[in-house]
Structures are given as structure tokens and as C-alpha cells.
Amino acid sequence: MRVHGEVSDDEEAAAAAGEPVPLTPPPASAGQQRLVVGYALTKKKVKSFLQPKLLALARKKGIHFASIDETRPLSEQGPFDIILHKLTSKEWQQVLEDYREEHPEVTVLDPPNAIQHLHNRQSMLQEVADLNLSNGYGEVCTPRQLVIMKDPSSIPDAVAKAGLTLPLVAKPLVVDGTSKSHELSLAYVESSLPLLDPPLVLQEFVNHGGILFKVYIVGETIRVVRRFSLPDVNTYDLGNNDGIFRFPRVSCATNNAEDADVDPSIAELPPKPLLEKLGKELRRRLGLRLFNIDMIREHGRKDRYYVIDINYFPGYGKMPGYEHIFTDFLLSLVQSKYKMLLSGS
Incomplete structure (x- = not known):
């Protein structure tokens, strides 16, 4: 039985x-x-x-x-x-x-038309860029970026015209749930730019001590975990290849940095009030309740953070205690609906 x-x-x-x-x-x-x-x-x-x-x-x-x-x-x-x-x-x-x-x-x-906003890295970060979250807890920015649709040979001129500074992180433009859409390249010399594969987004690389913060949003609940990320560019031997480093997905659970011996100034989580305000604003602006935010802290700048990616319905199974958070969230949706019905709203 x-x-x-x-x-x-x-x-x-x-x-x-x-x-x-x-x-x-x-x-x-x-x-x-x-x-x-x-x-x-x-x-x-x-x-x-x-x-x-x-x-x-x-x-x-x-x-x-x-x-x-x-x-x-x-x-x-x-x-x-x-x-x-x-x-x-x-x-x-x-x-x-x-x-x-x-x-x-x-x-x-969530609503399909709202999710669609996150399937394109050109539009993904726009809502963050439009926010003014500078307060006593820190500043939230987005990296300067450029969209390249085709013709790799045009990339050096486009980068120069946009005033972007090398090195640049190249990301596929479309986020479609495949592993390829999460593959990254780091281009650090101008001669490497025509070797990239459009359509893509080029983002200025920000040194961040090799630590990324995954901020999980489930309704109004926020959880943060640390992941290892791309190391600072000055740690590379830049003379041994074509000027491009290619990486698979860098922030997966196997790169867990929760218990790693990391400099506390790098590993310290972003302030909770800052994350709560960011989460609330993005829920409202995006019209979504299930997403995560990839954030980094600029190395040497304790209070400056960059949002570099937003993902819909991320790998919640990697989030500690996700089963309790998610079931409570589902029940709260129904309870809210019944309260509205009883109130005649």
C-alpha cells in the first residue's frame, strides 16, 4: 500500500x-x-x-x-x-x-508574448537598462552591447563605430533553450572579430573575479547562488591562439561556487534590498513570474553590478529547496485567485 x-x-x-x-x-x-x-x-x-x-x-x-x-x-x-x-x-x-x-x-x-521578450538578447536587457536602481545598496547596470545580424567582415568597423572596448563577449542572438544558445566566445583582439558567427550580441567584458550570481525569481521569492564564471581576462595567456576563447555554458550547476575558497570581497552576495527591488521592478516590467537573472559584480567595485542575462523558467532543480518554494508559490496563486473571487474583484 x-x-x-x-x-x-x-x-x-x-x-x-x-x-x-x-x-x-x-x-x-x-x-x-x-x-x-x-x-x-x-x-x-x-x-x-x-x-x-x-x-x-x-x-x-x-x-x-x-x-x-x-x-x-x-x-x-x-x-x-x-x-x-x-x-x-x-x-x-x-x-x-x-x-x-x-x-x-x-x-x-507565463504569457507567451512576455516570454518572447527574453528569447532575443537584443531586447532582453532593455528593461534593466531603463531602470534607475542606483541607491545606497549599489548600482545595477548592463554592459554596453552591439547586435551583429550578418557579415562577419563588418564587425570590426561596427565595433569601432559603436565605441566598444575589447575584449568582447560574443553570445548567440536567439535564446531557444538549446545548449548552443548558451555557448560564449571571448574576442580580445580586433583581428579575431571577423571569425565570429552572426547573428550575435557583442557585450563589453567586465572583470568580475570569476564569480557569477544566479538570482532565481519564483513569484515574490528570491534565491541567490554563486557559480564560477569566466575568469578575469588578465589571467589568460593571450598569445597562444587566434584571439578567441570559446566556452560552453559557464554557469551550470557543475560550476557551483557555494563552498569554494573565494575571496570574500568577490564572493559576497549582492545586498538583499537591492535584489528585492530589482526583482520587483523586473516582474512588473517583464510581466513574468518565473525567471532568473545572471549578475556579476565589477572587480574592485563593491557596489557596481551588471545584469548580463535573463532566462525564463531556468533550472530550478539546481536551486536549494526549490520544491518547497515552488509548491508554496503554486498554492499562493490559487489562494490569491479565490480571495479575488470572494471579494468580487
Whole structure:
């Protein structure tokens, strides 16, 4: 006999394989509202997000995760209280937009048109650049950047015209969830610029002691973890290649710097009040509730921070205690909705 809240072997195997999780709806205890969360995620995201520890806690709290079948009309599935999604096709986005209009009672996390803003690195940081977050806790900036759509041979002239200073970090323009969209290159001599592969964004590199802060946002909750990042450029032997260093994704969980022996002035987390204000402003401006911010602190400048990337529905499974944070967040959405209904709003 299964104890309520346990995850079966079939459920655990499905989650590990990234397959739809065959959860049977948990019995609602007296006075407990059963919450149905439909999800449309890639196999990779299912595997990393719907971990057994999340599924077990969700069942205890009356939350049922239901896989959405993309081959069937969405209106024929459910009923859902909440829809979680991270699929990038235009067809899916249109399906979801139509569903939102037909079913305003369902909370969609998050609106596809708002997510689209983060799929392009040209527009991604604009909301941060427009903020004025200079206060007693620090200053939040964005690196100067330039978009190159095509013709690598034009890059040196475009960089000179824009007044950008080498070295430059080159990032793919489009963020589509693939590992390639997170691959970085560091170009540090002018002759290396025509070797880059547009479409891309060039950002001025800011020395930051090799530490990056991943700021996870789940509704109003904020959690920060340290990751190793690109080392300061003066640590490289710059004479041994074509002037370009290529890197895979640099801020993944395997680069965890939480317990590393790092200079405290570099490892110190950004001030909580600054992060709370930044998170609140970006939630409002972006219209999103599930994202993370990649931040660095300029080396030698204790109070100057740069936002270098924003990612939608990031790898929450790497965030300590994510299962408690996420299930509480899902329940709070429904509680807020019921309060609005009772108040007649």
C-alpha cells in the first residue's frame, strides 16, 4: 500500500526519463483544494524539474501535475488550474494565447508574448537598462552591447563605430533553450572579430573575479547562488591562439561556487534590498513570474553590478529547496485567485 505523498516507481522512472509523469490525482483532505497543474515541457525540462522530491511534496499538498499532449486540442484536456510551459514553437504559443482568451480562469505561467521578450538578447536587457536602481545598496547596470545580424567582415568597423572596448563577449542572438544558445566566445583582439558567427550580441567584458550570481525569481521569492564564471581576462595567456576563447555554458550547476575558497570581497552576495527591488521592478516590467537573472559584480567595485542575462523558467532543480518554494508559490496563486473571487474583484 502506498503512503499518501510517496512517489511510485513508475512515476520516478518517468520523471528520470523526461517522460510524462503518470501521476494519479492525490486525494484531497478535508478542506483541501486539489490543484491541477498542466505542464508542457521538453523531456530535458521534465527530467530536471519534475524530480521525485518535488512530486512527493506536491502530492502531500494536494497538487497534481498533468502532462499536456501537444497533439491534442488543449481545450479538450484538463481542466487545469495552472499551466506551466517552456516550449518555443510559434504554433504552441498561438495555441496557448487562444486558450488564455477562452479560459481566463486558468493561470498561465507565463504569457507567451512576455516570454518572447527574453528569447532575443537584443531586447532582453532593455528593461534593466531603463531602470534607475542606483541607491545606497549599489548600482545595477548592463554592459554596453552591439547586435551583429550578418557579415562577419563588418564587425570590426561596427565595433569601432559603436565605441566598444575589447575584449568582447560574443553570445548567440536567439535564446531557444538549446545548449548552443548558451555557448560564449571571448574576442580580445580586433583581428579575431571577423571569425565570429552572426547573428550575435557583442557585450563589453567586465572583470568580475570569476564569480557569477544566479538570482532565481519564483513569484515574490528570491534565491541567490554563486557559480564560477569566466575568469578575469588578465589571467589568460593571450598569445597562444587566434584571439578567441570559446566556452560552453559557464554557469551550470557543475560550476557551483557555494563552498569554494573565494575571496570574500568577490564572493559576497549582492545586498538583499537591492535584489528585492530589482526583482520587483523586473516582474512588473517583464510581466513574468518565473525567471532568473545572471549578475556579476565589477572587480574592485563593491557596489557596481551588471545584469548580463535573463532566462525564463531556468533550472530550478539546481536551486536549494526549490520544491518547497515552488509548491508554496503554486498554492499562493490559487489562494490569491479565490480571495479575488470572494471579494468580487
